[in-house]
Amino acid sequence: MLSIKKLHFAYSNSPAVLSNINLNFSTGNIYGLFGKNGEGKSTLLKLMAGLLFPMTGSCNLHGEPTKKRQPHILKDVFLVPEDFELPSLRIGQFEKINSSFYPSFSKTQFYDLLEEFGLSPSNTISKLSFGQKKKVLIAFGIATNTPLLLMDEPTNGLDIPSKSQFRKVMASAVDQGKCIVISTHQVRDLHSLINHVVILDDSKVCMDLPLETISENLWFGMTPKKNLEDVIYTESTLGGRAILARGERDETEIDLELLFNGVIEAGVKITESINSETHA
Amino acid sequence: MDFDNSKPIYLQIVDFFYENILTKTWQEGERIPSVREVAMMVEVNPNTAIRAFNHLQDLEVIYNKRGIGYFVSDTGYSKVLEVKRKEFKEQDLPDVFKKMKLLDVTFEEVKSAYNQHQNEKK
Numbered sequence: 001m002l003s004i005k006k007l008h009f010a011y012s013n014s015p016a017v018l019s020n021i022n023l024n025f026s027t028g029n030i031y032g033l034f035g036k037n038g039e040g041k042s043t044l045l046k047l048m049a050g051l052l053f054p055m056t057g058s059c060n061l062h063g064e065p066t067k068k069r070q071p072h073i074l075k076d077v078f079l080v081p082e083d084f085e086l087p088s089l090r091i092g093q094f095e096k097i098n099s100s101f102y103p104s105f106s107k108t109q110f111y112d113l114l115e116e117f118g119l120s121p122s123n124t125i126s127k128l129s130f131g132q133k134k135k136v137l138i139a140f141g142i143a144t145n146t147p148l149l150l151m152d153e154p155t156n157g158l159d160i161p162s163k164s165q166f167r168k169v170m171a172s173a174v175d176q177g178k179c180i181v182i183s184t185h186q187v188r189d190l191h192s193l194i195n196h197v198v199i200l201d202d203s204k205v206c207m208d209l210p211l212e213t214i215s216e217n218l219w220f221g222m223t224p225k226k227n228l229e230d231v232i233y234t235e236s237t238l239g240g241r242a243i244l245a246r247g248e249r250d251e252t253e254i255d256l257e258l259l260f261n262g263v264i265e266a267g268v269k270i271t272e273s274i275n276s277e278t279h280a
Numbered sequence: 281m282d283f284d285n286s287k288p289i290y291l292q293i294v295d296f297f298y299e300n301i302l303t304k305t306w307q308e309g310e311r312i313p314s315v316r317e318v319a320m321m322v323e324v325n326p327n328t329a330i331r332a333f334n335h336l337q338d339l340e341v342i343y344n345k346r347g348i349g350y351f352v353s354d355t356g357y358s359k360v361l362e363v364k365r366k367e368f369k370e371q372d373l374p375d376v377f378k379k380m381k382l383l384d385v386t387f388e389e390v391k392s393a394y395n396q397h398q399n400e401k402k
Contacts, residue, residue: 030325167323172316174326192289192324215288253286 001026001179002048002066002148007057009043017043019203021057027147028176029210030193033183034260035200041183042082044200045150048181049079061148075102080141082152086133092121095140102144110143116165131157138166142173149173151182155189163189187256197256199263206267209274211254217274219246220255232269233262245273289324293332296322301341301352301360308357312342312350339363 007021017040025031035041046052047059050066050073059066064073087094091114099105111121117135125133134157141149155163170193174180184190197214199207218232220243234242241255243262262270287295300306313321319329333350336342341356353359380390 028327164323168320171319171323171326192322192328195325195327221286251288251291253288255286 002059002061004048004059005057007047007054007059009040009047009052009055016203018047018200021205023198023205023208025148025179025181027179028174029179029196030170030174031179031181031196031198032187032190032194032256033181033198033200034185034187034256035183036264039200040203041200042152045079045081045152045181045183048148049077049150050074051079071101076146077148077150078102078141078144078146079150080134080137080152080154082156084133084137086125086136088124088126090121091119091123091125091136094125094136095121098140099144102146104145106143106145109145110139113139113142113169116169117162131159131162134158135162138169142169145178147178149178149180151180153184153186154182155184155186167193187260191256197259199260201264201267207263207271213274214259215246215251215254217246218254218259218270219244219249220252220258232273233258233266235261243270290328290331290335293318293322293324293329294335297332297336297341298360298364301356302364304357306352308352308354310352311348312352314349 002025004021004023007018008016009018010016021044033041033044043052047054048061048066050069053067061073061076064070066073066077089097095107095110099107099110114121114136117132117139119128119132119135119139123132125136128136134154138151138154141151155166158166167190170180182190182194194211196210197207198205220241222241230244230247232243232245234240235258241258243255243258259270297306297312300312306312315326315329315333318332319326322329333342333344337344337350339359340353341359342350343353344350379385380387
């Protein structure tokens with residue numbers, strides 16, 4: 001659905017934020033986009049939404065560049081940004097003005113979600129707290145029913161019950177026609193939702209795999225006392241959590257935090273062990 | 281020491297089904313929640329929920345009526361009972377035996393603790 005080819009991007013006179021990025025996003029998936037601070041996650045999302053333009057390379061939605069900002073392409077994307085300015089309107093007015101840009105917008109869904117988040121259409125947006133404003137945008141983004149939904153740190157600012165509500169809502173929002181990309185540091189909040197991992201490091205993509213492939217090839221758990229040669233990555237020498245080649249071991253749940261640290265520290269070793277097993 | 285296995289999420293969903301079937305919350309022949317409903321209930325990606333449904337379908341614990349939904353099969357309860365009994369004997373009991381040995385707890389002690397527990401329940 002959305003494909004990025006040989007994309008380079010830098011903010012003026014600064015070193016490249018993203019260089020030679022190749023990624024494909026397809027429907028039916030929830031992608032988790034991870035990277036350290038300043039690795040270009042938000043930049044990538046803005047490029048995907050046509051808010052920034054690639055210096056070289058391309059970013060195409062349905063085969064057309066998002067940087068052209070064609071209305072028939074932009075109606076299929078919605079970005080929930082990390083920080084934002086919203087007009088001083090009542091939520092109801094905000095919906096009336098903005099929903100007309102999205103032909104598949106569902107009013108019922110929007111107001112149901114608002115209610116679930118404890119907000120009322122008569123609330124004035126500027127008087128809401130940061131977390132509440134974020135909820136307005138999340139609800140609006142989901143209700144637009146765009147095939148591509150981009151979310152930058154959506155759980156930042158949400159209170160504890162809302163995080164669970166958010167997961168429920170997202171679990172019900174994804175279907176075969178939708179592609180959702182979520183960038184986050186809050187791995188624990190979203191771990192059960194995503195089914196594909198993209199990790200950015202050093203302005204490059206250093207992992208782009210479905211969780212299924214990862215759990216087929218890697219094993220996550222306590223560092224074993226014997227067979228230390230199987231250990232691909234470990235946080236501390238003994239007793240800590242470790243990543244091993246799975247081999248004949250039972251499938252384990254992926255420890256995303258450990259995977260992330262592993263890819264940052266020992267990326268090549270991890271990708272090699274996945275490649276060697278999938279090709280074996 | 282053995283590995284610490286944190287179970288894959290789809291198997292934890294399978295366990296959630298097992299429990300509902302064993303406690304008869306979901307009876308044989310009864311319709312169970314849809315993939316989407318289960319995904320929402322446990323807050324997971326629907327693809328993960330589908331994996332759990334497929335696993336249970338392969339074991340013939342549930343079956344799919346096209347266009348209507350998933351149902352507990354007529355032999356669902358006995359199938360689950362069989363699986364869980366096997367799991368208890370092969371995984372839970374050896375752990376208990378290992379601890380009994382380590383803490384020098386005799387079988388007689390366990391037996392009287394069991395009887396006491398049964399009496400308290402009444």
